[in-house]
Amino acid sequence: xxxxxxxxxxxxxxxxxxxxxxxxxxxxxxxxxxxxxxxxxxxxxxxxxxxxxxxxxxxxxxxxxxxxxxxxxxxxxxxxxxxxxxxxxxxxxxxxxxxxxxxxxxxxxxxxxxxxxxxxxxxxxxxxxxxxxxxxxxxxxxxxxxxxxxxxxxxxxxxxxxxxxxxxxxxxxxxxxxxxxxxxxxxxxxxxxxxxxxxxxxxxxxxxxxxxxxxxxxxxxxxxxxxxxxxxxxxxxxxxxxxxxxxxxxxxxxxxxxxxxxxxxxxxxxxxxxxxxxxxxxxxxxxxxxxxxxxxxxxxxxxxxxxxxxxxxxxxxxxxxx
Numbered sequence: 428x429x430x431x432x433x434x435x436x437x438x439x440x441x442x443x444x445x446x447x448x449x450x451x452x453x454x455x456x457x458x459x460x461x462x463x464x465x466x467x468x469x470x471x472x473x474x475x476x477x478x479x480x481x482x483x484x485x486x487x488x489x490x491x492x493x494x495x496x497x498x499x500x501x502x503x504x505x506x507x508x509x510x511x512x513x514x515x516x517x518x519x520x521x522x523x524x525x526x527x528x529x530x531x532x533x534x535x536x537x538x539x540x541x542x543x544x545x546x547x548x549x550x551x552x553x554x555x556x557x558x559x560x561x562x563x564x565x566x567x568x569x570x571x572x573x574x575x576x577x578x579x580x581x582x583x584x585x586x587x588x589x590x591x592x593x594x595x596x597x598x599x600x601x602x603x604x605x606x607x608x609x610x611x612x613x614x615x616x617x618x619x620x621x622x623x624x625x626x627x628x629x630x631x632x633x634x635x636x637x638x639x640x641x642x643x644x645x646x647x648x649x650x651x652x653x654x655x656x657x658x659x660x661x662x663x664x665x666x667x668x669x670x671x672x673x674x675x676x677x678x679x680x681x682x683x684x685x686x687x688x689x690x691x692x693x694x695x696x697x698x699x700x701x702x703x704x705x706x707x708x709x710x711x712x713x714x715x716x717x718x719x720x721x722x723x724x725x726x727x728x729x730x731x732x733x734x735x736x737x738x739x740x741x742x743x744x745x746x747x748x749x
Contacts, residue, residue, distance in 0.1 A: 434506055437502055439458070442455050442463075444479075444496050449464055474495070476491040477489050523554045524553045524574070525572045525573045526540065526544070526555050526573065527555065527557065527567070527574075527576070529557070529559060529576060529577050530558075531578060532578070533594075536576055536591060536717060539717045540699070541555075543716040547709050560578050560581075561628065567700055568702065572702075573710070574699055576698070577698060577700055578633050578695050578698075579633070579695075580636065582631055582632050586700050586701065587702075589711070589718070590698045591699060592721055594675045594695060595675045595687070595693065596672050596673065597672070597685035597686060598617070598621065598670050598672060598686050599661070599671045599683055599684075600683065600684060601664060601682060602683060603682075610686070611686055614690065618649065621648060622652055622668060622670065623650060623651075623652040623653075623654060623660055623668055623670065624650040625654055633695060651668075657673065657677050660673065661683055665680060
């Protein structure tokens with residue numbers, strides 16, 4: 428039974444993938460080319476798949492190779508971090524993780540980030556900040572934060588992004604509203620009654636995305652109340668100030684409920700973002716852990732109410748925004 432490649436095999440594979448050449452990779456990691464070729468062949472035989480297309484001009488990844496590269500880099504990053512974490516335990520050089528999260532983020536994600544980091548970095552420390560996604564994104568970009576949990580899309584470019592979960596957005600209204608008796612709300616009441624919305628300055632890209640989606644259905648929003656946290660939204664809806672939008676993971680007051688809009692599907696994606704230059708090796712592992720733990724938790728608890736759909740993407744899918 429194939430038990431997987433050794434780290435030296437992974438180093439060789441990543442080198443060939445990045446150099447697009449067996450010869451160039453051999454020079455880079457200072458091994459004989461026949462030895463490197465043999466290591467790649469061992470991986471391919473063990474996996475039962477070709478990882479490279481070989482030609483006289485070099486080597487390029489196959490579809491299987493591109494997929495395996497994600498996992499290979501993850502395993503090498505895990506090895507690097509374990510060595511650094513052990514060394515820092517002796518030298519005291521493990522700096523606190525400066526971590527931010529949006530007040531609109533599912534609290535389960537925030538708790539998984541906390542517990543996951545402490546599990547990956549025993550004895551580590553976390554300095555947390557809560558702010559709107561727009562400000563958190565700026566803080567990660569300029570180096571004031573190491574990572575943050577935010578909602579997509581982002582206006583800031585040049586960051587690495589790992590989507591964690593996607594969930595629907597529903598209209599939040601009072602349970603005693605006559606329209607709550609319907610499974611979905613008719614489109615013709617939304618423009619007049621969807622009066623409560625998060626301020627655009629807090630999540631400008633998401634705000635514009637929602638406005639565009641509704642506009643395509645002929646619904647022109649004209650909100651009169653702007654909020655900065657889910658608690659404010661629920662307070663205003665309870666007071667009868669109008670309808671609002673709420674993520675399906677929101678824990679609602681017993682006097683409130685959620686309904687979809689007929690013929691319209693609004694979604695929001697939550698992601699962990701990192702600074703491309705200052706990224707720590709532990710952060711891709713942390714993002715992957717959050718995604719998988721959240722997926723498991725959702726399956727175990729049976730979804731008694733609408734809840735987020737985990738993306739189910741491959742690990743270390745940290746993508747650079749462009």
